[in-house]
Amino acid sequence: MKVLAAMSGGVDSAVAAARAVEAGHEVVGVHLALSRNSGTLRTGSRGCCTIEDSMDAQRAANVLGIPYYVWDFSEKFKTDVVDDFVAEYQAGRTPNPCMRCNERIKFAALLEKALALGFDAVCTGHYASLLTDSDGNLELHRSNEVAKDQSYVLGVLTAEQLKHSMFPLGASASKAEIRKEADRRGLSVANKPDSYDICFIPEGDTQDWLTDKVGKAPGQIVDREGAVLGTHEGTHEFTVGQRKGLSIGRPAADGKPRYVLEIRPKTNTVVVGPQAALAIAEMAGSRFTWCGMPPKETSEWAEILVQVRAHGDALAAKFAIVEGEMVIRLEEPLLGVAPGQTAVLYAGTRVLGQTTIDRTVSAIPVGA
Known part of the structure; x- marks a missing residue:
């Protein structure tokens, strides 16, 4: 060849x-x-x-x-x-x-x-x-x-x-x-050492690089109920699951650290809360593809393994295509899954396909 x-x-x-x-x-x-x-x-x-x-x-x-x-x-x-x-x-x-x-x-x-x-x-x-x-x-x-x-x-x-x-x-x-x-x-x-980090950000400071590209856009940091806890210089400086650098002066009622739970660009708001609220029970995406031959049946729930990070664990889950979305339901909640990440499906060692995550469903509802 x-x-x-x-x-x-x-x-x-x-x-x-x-x-x-x-x-x-x-x-x-x-x-x-x-x-x-x-x-x-x-x-x-x-x-x-x-x-x-x-x-x-x-x-x-x-x-x-x-x-x-x-x-x-x-x-x-x-x-x-x-x-x-x-x-x-x-x-x-x-x-x-x-x-x-x-x-x-x-x-x-x-x-x-x-x-x-x-x-x-x-x-x-x-x-x-x-x-x-x-x-x-x-x-x-x-x-x-x-x-x-x-x-x-x-x-x-x-x-x-x-x-x-x-x-x-x-x-x-x-x-x-x-x-x-x-x-x-x-x-x-x-x-020769392996390369790591994002290749076009060789200094490794993603937030600083993004700020240089898009500038600052001050907004509010709120809790899950909408109470304002602080301010920020731009939502691009945050990722779901982040704990450090939130600059919230007022501690949580239980004294425990807060984490970024959600980023709302339309209102320029960062939502924070307890670590337990990062637990995700379901994720879904409309931009999905099959790696090789697609499964014969996708409308019925099927058992698979799902991985959402390059070096993360493959976790037991079920998936189905529902109204144009690849919906994935985890057997056990997973912490810190963010829209924009990629969920890759496996059947044993075989890659079945993938989707870019559009939305997630928390295992712990607001107010719980």
Whole structure:
């Protein structure tokens, strides 16, 4: 097969490309330039897709003996990921930019361009596995390396996209083994630290970055009954579940800490209350997709596992499609679920699909 290897400049994508070459595929490496500031450099393990990363990817491609290109996706990345991130926060939601990047950049724009150029598949260093069911349909499953499993952020992939995807690291034993393999292959990125935090906010201060983009918008902080407890400089500075930085002078009647329960952008209000009120019994979203073949029956309640954070636990739940929404009811309440987050459904290790959460239902009603 003719394979386009997406090379981020990290050890995982370099080893994935090496394995694709070793498997006998015709491999071409490509690095996506996503930053609009061409002078951006990585700071330790913060940030990614920088000039430094591009050079690391180039060196890896040279060792592997494959052609290498840099494709400028900065404009689309700004529109589809960065601008979307800002808009979601302004709308009172908590977005996951990695999900949007996988959905709109790596497995939409990149794959579309790859197919147009005659490639059969895009290869990445994600830790996830592709398996085939008894009818020959592709399924996305968790990686054998549970600690590094990235199937959650790939939950946005469709059946058609799975047909043109390769994840050579899916059956890997551990990240330590990947680093040893990179060292054996002579790849200089063998000991390069993993990137973390949001790639376009390399300093790691999301609130400060958002304030610089949208400015301040003073409003009120209220309790669940509507009593005003304090003021804030902008709802974008808060996320559901946040405890620190609320700046409420008056303590709660029971003396316990308050947490952000809800963000209401229309009234520019932040709602706070006890930690127990963060418990969510139900979540739902109208923007849902199936990863691979969809379930045959979706109108009846079915038992599944649901995960709402990249490294969170998969929790027992039931789901059904009700009046155009994917509705998920948890067996046990989950703390701190926010609109804008992504709920990924699993059947065992298989990814069934995902939805962007539009609304949640508290396990504890107001006044309880």
